[in-house]
Amino acid sequence: MLKLNDVHAFYGRVHALRGVSLEVPEGKIISLLGGNGAGKSTTLNVISRLIQPKEGNFELNGQSMLKKSPSDMVKQGVIQCPENRRVFPLLTVEENLKIGAYQRKDKNIQLDMEKVYTYFPRLKERKIQKAGTLSGGEQQMLAIGRSLMGKPKILLLDEPSLGIAPILVSEIFKIIKEINNEGTAILLVEQNAHMAMSISDYSYILENGRVALEGNSEDLKNDDEVRKLYLGA
C-alpha cells in the first residue's frame, strides 16, 4: 500500500537518496538495512514528510503523498518511531503515551494505553515517572508504545535495537512481531541485519542512497554473498 519510486533527496548539496524504490504491502514486515549513512533514516523521513524529495514518487494506496504534511501522514496511520527514541524527557510516561494519540478523536485511547501497558508492563509501573529518567531500554519501549498510541496502519521503526542489551532486543523483536500479527505493516530500519531478516518478509539493502540489493528475507539470509557482506559470516 505504501510505495516509493525512484526517490531522490538532498541535504543542501549532499545527495542522500539517489533513487530509492521500495514497497510496503499491507500486513507485512519489510526491513530496510544498510550501514551508517546509507540513507535509511532519510527514507523514513521522506515517508513522514519531514523531507521533501527533489524527484520521484511517494504513494499511499495509489495516491500521491508529496503535498501532505507530517500531521496528515499521522492521520493516515503512517507513524514513525524515530531513531534514538526521542521520548519527551520532561513529560511523564503517561503523558508521552497521550501525546502519541494527539491527533485521535475516538474513545478508545484509554483502551489502547492499557494495551501498550500489557506489551510493556514495565512502563505501567513507571507511569508517573519522567521519561528522561527511564533507562535506555525503557525509553525504547516507551517510544514504541507512543507510536502505537497513534493507531498505526504502517509503523516505521528506526533502529529499535540501537544501544540496547541483546536480551531486551529479542524481547522487543518479539513484540514487533506481535504488533505485526495484529495487522500493522512494519517498515523496520536496522543495522542488526540478522535479527531484522529473521522476522521480516522482504528486505531492502541500501548503500550510498541506492537500493543495492532486495529480496525475500529468507533467501537473502541464505545467500552466500549477503552472508559475507552484511551478516559477517
Add this chain to the structure above:
Amino acid sequence: MQILMSGLIFGCIYGLTALGLVLIYKTTDIVNFAQGEMAMVTTFVSFVFLSNFGFGYIPSLLLALIFAAIFGIAIHQIVMKRVQSAPPLNQIVVTLGLFMILNGMAGLIWGHKPTSYPQAVKGDSIKLGSVFITPNELFILCITFFLMLIFFLLFRFTRVGLAMRASAQDIKASQLMGIKVTSVFTATWAVGAILGGVAGIMTAPITFLDTQMMFEVLIMAFAAAVIGGFVSLPGAVIGGLFIGVFENLIAFYISPEMKLVYTFLLIILVLYIRPQGIFGGKQTLKKV
C-alpha cells in the same frame, strides 16, 4: 503594611509581563526582548479605541487584546518563524531589533508626549484591615492571579498544553506525533502578546502612556522571570511580587534612587545561591 501593598501591585505588573516572557520562552525557546514594546503598542492601540473612537473601557480593552493576538501572530509568521532554528544569539538580535523598530514606529505614530491613561476600575480606596487599596489595585491583583492560574492549568492539564510542552522539548518528535508545531508556536506568540497587552494596559495608568513606559517594567520582568527560573509560570508571578515588594521597601527605607541597584544586588545574590532560579529546574531544562 501599606508599602507592602503598593509593592505587590507593582509586583503584579512585573509578574504579568514576566508571564508573557516565560510562556514564549518555555514553548518556543526564544527570549523575547520585544515583549515590553509589543505591550506598549497594544496599549497605544487601546488608547486609540478609547479616545479617538470614544469606545468604553471594556470594548476598547477587548478590541486591543484582539489586536494583540493578531499582532503576535503576525510577528511570529513574518519574523520569528524564520529564526526558529537559528542560533540563540541571532534570535536575541532579532527580538532586540524588533524592540527598536516597534519603539521607533510608535514614536513616529503617537509622538513622545506622555498622556494620562484611565484606570480599569474607578473608585476611592477601601480599607482592608490596616491597609488601603483602590478597587483598581484589587482588580490588578485578581487579574494577575487569575491569568497565572489559567495558564498554569492550561499547560498542565489540557491537550493544547501538552502539545506546547512537547513542542518545546523536541520539535521533530512532536511533528512525528502529528502536532502542527508551527501553529502551536504561532498560538503561543498570540497568547504571549495578549498577556503583554494586559500588562501594558495595567501599567499605563501608573506610568502614563508613553513609548518608554515599559522599559523599566521589562527589566524588572526579566529579573522576575529569572528569579522564578524562567520556565515556571507561578515562578514568574511570585518573582514579580517579590521584586515589587523589595523594590518598594528599598525606595521607602533607603532611597528611591537606589531601588534598581539594590534590586539587582538581590537578584545577583539569589542567583549566586540558586543559579537555576528559585523555581527553575536543573540546567536549562524546562518544566511547568
